[in-house]
Amino acid sequence: MLEIIDLSHSFRNGAEETKVLDGINLVVDKKEVVALLGSSGSGKSTLLNLMAGLMKPTKGSIRIAGQPIEKMNENQLAEFRRGNIGFIFQSYELIPHLSVIENVELPLIFQGEKPKLRKEKAEAILSQVGLEEKSKLYPSQLSGGQQQRVSIARSLVTSPSIVFADEPTGNLDTKTEEEIIGLLLDLNARLDITFMIVTHEQEVARRAERTIVLRDGRLVSTEESRGAAE
Numbered sequence: 001m002l003e004i005i006d007l008s009h010s011f012r013n014g015a016e017e018t019k020v021l022d023g024i025n026l027v028v029d030k031k032e033v034v035a036l037l038g039s040s041g042s043g044k045s046t047l048l049n050l051m052a053g054l055m056k057p058t059k060g061s062i063r064i065a066g067q068p069i070e071k072m073n074e075n076q077l078a079e080f081r082r083g084n085i086g087f088i089f090q091s092y093e094l095i096p097h098l099s100v101i102e103n104v105e106l107p108l109i110f111q112g113e114k115p116k117l118r119k120e121k122a123e124a125i126l127s128q129v130g131l132e133e134k135s136k137l138y139p140s141q142l143s144g145g146q147q148q149r150v151s152i153a154r155s156l157v158t159s160p161s162i163v164f165a166d167e168p169t170g171n172l173d174t175k176t177e178e179e180i181i182g183l184l185l186d187l188n189a190r191l192d193i194t195f196m197i198v199t200h201e202q203e204v205a206r207r208a209e210r211t212i213v214l215r216d217g218r219l220v221s222t223e224e225s226r227g228a229a230e
């Protein structure tokens with residue numbers, strides 16, 4: 001599903017070059033749930049942004065469904081991302097003047113989907129995240145957990161094969177965090193989607209199938225958690 005081969009990334013600031021990721025290798029199978037841990041500044045967001053095709057790596061390859069995304073030009077990448085990749089942000093990134101259902105329909109508009117089908121798909125995924133009753137409300141009328149559910153629905157409405165989540169529960173209280181993680185695991189089981197979740201929370205890591213840890217830009221350990229017990 002996802003294969004990372006000898007991936008390195010540096011940021012250049014004037015004459016100074018800082019290596020943030022150094023020789024990362026990783027294989028994630030279809031339908032796996034992987035938690036990506038590491039202290040602040042270890043390179044988690046950088047790795048996630050590279051895997052999601054939001055940035056180009058300095059060196060190495062990132063293959064999603066067999067396709068090396070670093071070789072794609074901007075247009076190819078945009079099209080590939082629209083069809084294959086979902087992204088969930090810590091701060092939800094919903095559009096405030098659009099209703100819940102309009103937010104969820106947005107990626108389908110970019111795909112050129114017909115209005116009737118758009119609405120049907122958005123309604124179906126909103127019911128999967130338990131928000132069918134809230135479709136006409138606006139983001140400001142929802143709780144943080146509900147807003148994150150909308151953003152999860154938006155990331156899934158195009159039926160991506162992999163969803164990247166950057167600290168999806170970082171702004172939520174413990175109870176809501178548990179609900180959101182439960183929802184992601186449930187969606188993973190129901191919809192055959194691979195999830196890669198960046199987190200600071202041990203609880204998220206505990207419930208994922210596998211945790212990987214970044215330290216100073218290197219993948220220092222991978223361990224089986226939930227998967228090993230099954």
Ligand SMILES: Nc1ncnc2c1ncn2[C@@H]1O[C@H](COP(=O)(O)OP(=O)(O)OP(=O)(O)O)[C@@H](O)[C@H]1O
Nearest residue numbers: 011012013020038039040041042043044045046047
């Ligand atoms: N655009 C950039 N230009 C220069 N340096 C950057 C840039 N983005 C990130 N960095 C540096 O790369 C390193 C890794 O940052 P990154 O955001 O990937 O870490 P992180 O593990 O996600 O941290 P956090 O948990 O605090 O979000 C940091 O030292 C950061 O300062």
